[in-house]
Amino acid sequence: MNELRDQILDLIDTIGPLSESRFNEAALRLFQRQFELNLPYRRFCLSQEKRPGRVQTWEEIPPLPAMAFKVAAISCRPVEEAARLFQSSGTTGTDKSRHPLFDLEIAAAAIRTHFRRHLLPEGDRIKMAILTPSPDETPHASLSFMMEVIRAAYGTEGSRYYIREGKLDAARLASDLTKGDEPVALLGTSFSFVHFLDFLRDQTLRIRLPEKSRLMDTGGFKGKSREIPRASLDALYQEYLGLPPAWCINEYGMSEMTSQFYDGVAGVDGPRVYIAPPQLRSRLLHPETLRPVAKGDVGLLAHYDLANIDSVAAILTEDLGREGEGGILLLGRAPGATPKGCSITHDDLLGSHKGIGER
Amino acid sequence: MKGYYLPEQPLDPIEETERDCAGIPVTRPRLSTASLAHIADRLIEAQKRLASESIYKIVDWIDAAARCWVDPSDSIRQEAEQLLPRITGDSPGMIKWALDDLFKHLTRPVLLQFLEAEIGDPSLLDHFRLKPKGIGFSRAFGPRLAVHILPGNIPGTSVFSLVCSLLAKSSNLAKVSQDEFLLPVLFARSLEKIRPDLSGSLAVLTWPNAQVDLTQTAFQKADLVIAYGGEETIKTLRAEIPPTTRAILHGHRLSLGVIARESISKESAEEAATDISLYDQRGCLSPHLYYVEEGGTASPVAFAQWLAQSLYVASYRLPKGITTSAEAAEIQQLRGAIPLKGGQVFPSPSGIDWTVLYDPDPHFSISPLARTIWIKPVRDLSDVPGHLEPLRPYLQAVGIAAPQARQSELIFSLAQAGVNRICPIGKMQKPPLTWHHDGRFRLLDLLRFVDWENT
Secondary structure (H helix, E strand, C coil), X not given: CHHHHHHHHHHHHCCCCCXXXXXXXXXXXXXXXXXXXXXXXXXXXXXXXXXXXCCCCHHHCCCEECCHHHHCCCCCCCHHHCCEEEEECCCCHHHCEEEEECCHHHHHHHHHHHHHHHXXXXXXXXXXXXECCCCCCCCCCHHHHHHHHHHHHHECCCCEECEXXXXXXXXXXXXXXXXXXXXXXXXXXXXXXXXXXXXXXXXXXXXXXXXXXXXXXXXXXXXXXXXXXXXXXXXXXXXXXXXXXXXXXXXXXXXXXXXXXXXXXXXXXXXXXXXXXXXXXXEEECCCCCCECCCCCCEEEEEEECCCCCCCCEEXXXXXXXXXXXXXXXXXXXXXXXXXXXXXXXXXXXXXXXXXXCC | CECCECXXXXXXXXXXXXXXXXXXXXXXXXXXXXXXXXXXXXXXXXXXXXXXXXXXXXXXXXXXXXXXXXXXXXXXXXXXXXXXXXXXXXXXXXXXXXXXXXXXXXXXXXXXXXXXXXXXXXXXXXXXXXXXXXXXXXXXXXXXXXXXXCCCCCHHXXXXXXXXXXXXXXXXXXXXXXXXXXXXXHHHHHHHHHCCCXXXXXXXXXXXXXXXHHHHHHHHHCCEEEEEECHHHHHHHHHHCCCCCEEEEEECEEEEEEECHHHCCXXXXXXXXXXXXXXXXXXXXXXXXXXXECCCCCCXXXXXXXXXXXXXXXXXXXXXXXXXXXXXXXXXXXXXXXXHHCCEEEECCCCCCCEEEECCCCXXXXXXXXXXEEEEEECCHHHHHHHHHHHHHHEEEEEEXXXXXXXXXXXXXXXXXXXXXXXXXXXXXXXXXXXXXXXXXXXXXXXXXXXXXXX
C-alpha cells in the first residue's frame, strides 16, 4: 500500500508527458486494492464480469456510476475513520452523495499541484478573494476543502472568504477589491460570481482589478433559473472587473473526485479545453452502449482519478464531452434538448436546491 | 414546408424565415406585435361565422377531417407519417398507432357522446333552451378567441385542445414549439380542406418564448388562455396573463400502476408493458412506477422479471423512438447504482431499449422515462396512498390490477390521494374522450352560460 501511495504521489508531481505504462501500472494496482477492499465496488465489478487479473489496461477497469455514492458507502476503509466526509447537495435530502477522504496529504497534493500550473504559473503567492463558505462553516463541502488547501499553500495574508451563512458579502468584496494595487485571485462558483456581478450592476460599479489579477470559477448552473453562457460571463468579467478572458479560468470537478480539470493557464491566450493532471485520465463512452465512442464523437465522460485512493478511481458521470486538442470539451448534461412530452422529469419536480457556495 | 398555419394571406404579407428542422427546411413567420394583433383581430372577426354554425355541423366538420386522418391513402396523413418520426424521434410504428388512436376518437358518434357527457344537451350551444329546473332559459357561449400554448406532438393533447375549443365555437390562436409544430399545422390544414369557410377561425404559429411582447399581445386579445407545460413554463406564462383573461393551465403530471398480490401474473406484466411502451413513457398518463403487493404466490421480483420479458416483446410490436443522451446518462447511472442498495436490474440485453428497476425501498421514485420502470414492493395495498402524499399535486392516473372485491377500497383511497383517473392496467394510454383531463371538464370549463329570465 505505501508503495502504491508513493507511486501515486510521484504521478501527481510529474512534469511533462506521462508514459502510458506508468499510468497503467498504478491504475491496475489501485484497481486491485479497490476491488479487494471496497465491497460495493467489488459487487459492481463482478456484475460487469470484471476482476483484477482479467483486466489488462486501465481502460478495462469498469467505471462506477457516480450515483453509487448516493446509495452505498463507496470506501476501502471504515467510513467512521474518514478525515473528511464530503457530501454534495443532492436534489432531495435522501440522496446526498457521500465521498469519504482519508489521505489528506494525497488530496492536498493533487489539488495544489494542478492549481498552481493553471492559476499561478509564476509560482508566487497571491491575495485571494474566495467566494465560497470557509471549511469551518461547511466541513462537508469538497469545494471549501479545496479552497482552504489552495489558500494555505498559495494565498497571502490578506486572503479571505466572502460567503457566510449562505450569503455573499458583496459590499465588502467590492470595497476590498477597489483597495490596493496588488493583483488578486478571485475564486468561487460561477453562480456566486453571477450574484456579485448583479450587485455591481445594481450599484453601477465598475472595478478595474490590478494587472495580473485572475479569476477561477467552477460549476455550472444546473437547474438554476438564470443560465449564462460562457461567452457572456467572460464579457461580464471584462466589463465589471476589468479581467480579460485569458485571465479567467474555469475549473471542472465533482465532489466524488479528488482531482480537478482546468480549461487554460492564467494569462495565456489559447484554445479552451479542460486539461487533466497526470493522475487523471478520462474516457468517452457511448451513452447507450457504454462502449468507447469514435474519435471526435460526443460521449459520456468516465474519469479515472488515481488520487481517489481510498474510494473508487473509475467513475462514470452524467456529463457529456468530446475530445479536444490536448484535453476535453465539456458539453453539459443535455445539449440543447428540452425534455419532450408532458410527464414529469426529475428537473421538473425537484429542481436544484444547491446553495450559493456549492457546486 | 410551412411550419405554421394561417387561413389566408392577411392584408399585410407575412415575412418568412427558414430554419432547418431534422433536415427539413421549415418556414415560419417573422411576427411583430402589430402583425400578430392583426391576425388575432381577423380570428375574432372569423369567429362570427363559426358562432352562427350549428354545433351538429361543426361536429360533422371535425368528423370529416378525422375520417381523412384514419385513411392511409390521404395525402395529409401520409405527410404526417413520413415527417413526424423525423421531427419527434418517435418510431414510425408508434406514430401510426398514435394517429389511429387519436382520430378514431374524433368521429361523429364519439364527439356527440362527449358533448352530451359535458353539457347534456348539445343544442345549448345553438339556442336558448328552457332550464330544466329554475326560471327561464340558458345558452352556452364559448370564448371569442382562445389562445393555446400547445405541448407539441403528444398527439392527443394538442389536437384535442383545438377540437374542444372549436366545439365551443371559438377562434383559436395556437402557439406551438419551434421543433414540434407539425401535427397541429397538419390538423388545421385537414380542417381547411373540408370547410375552408370555417377554417378562418384557426391559426397555428410559433415564436420564441423570449419574445414576451408577442405572448403578451396574444394574451391581451384572448378571452381564454389554455396552456400546457412544465412548472417553469406555467409560472412564466401565468405572470403574462391579464387579470381579465381566463386561464386553464395544465402542468406536467405523472402516473403509476398498482398490482394486488392476487393479480401478479404474466398477463398483467404484458398489460403493463403496453402502458410503458406507448409514447415511450413521455405522456402524463405513462407510468413511472408499479407498486406490487407482497404475499401472493408470485413475488414482486417475479413480476419485474416477467415485465422485462414483456417489454422485450413490446419492443417489436411498438418500436422505441430516439432516446436522448440525458435520458441515457440517467438510465446508466441507475442501472449501475440500484444493485448496490439491494435492488435488482432487469435490463434489455443490449443498449438501453428498456430497463426494469426492482427497488425494495418503497418511497416513490421518478423514472428517467424512455421505457425505464420502477417496481417497488408494498406490504399491503393500503400502504400506497401514503407513498403518494409528496406527489399529490402532480398525480394523474393509476392503472390497477386487483380482484373485484378489493377494488372499491383501493379506488377510494387513490381518489382521496389526489389521483383523477383510475383504469385497468393496459388501458392507461387509451382514455375515453370523456376522460376528465386533470380532473376537469374539458368543454364545460371553456363555456360561459347566459341566463335569460323572461318572467
